[in-house]
Amino acid sequence: xxxxxxxxxxxxxxxxxxxxxxxxxxxxxxxxxxxxxxxxxxxxxxxxxxxxxxxxxxxxxxxxx
Numbered sequence: 748x749x750x751x752x753x754x755x756x757x758x759x760x761x762x763x764x765x766x767x768x769x770x771x772x773x774x775x776x777x778x779x780x781x782x783x784x785x786x787x788x789x790x791x792x793x794x795x796x797x798x799x800x801x802x803x804x805x806x807x808x809x810x811x812x
Contacts, residue, residue: 750793753779755810758800764809767791 780786794800794808801811
């Protein structure tokens with residue numbers, strides 16, 4: 748599973764919009780996170796660079812419309 752897909756599923760699970768801490772808590776311990784010691788930075792990078800997500804306010808993202 749790609750980071751984009753993983754983060755998209757996390758946002759869908761969390762209602763479509765949430766803050767970074769909720770995403771971190773949900774994905775903490777998943778295989779992809781366990782294999783990357785910089786997994787939180789990778790999540791932020793994925794949210795900022797993908798067209799699947801919109802930045803709402805500092806630390807808050809939602810699925811793109």
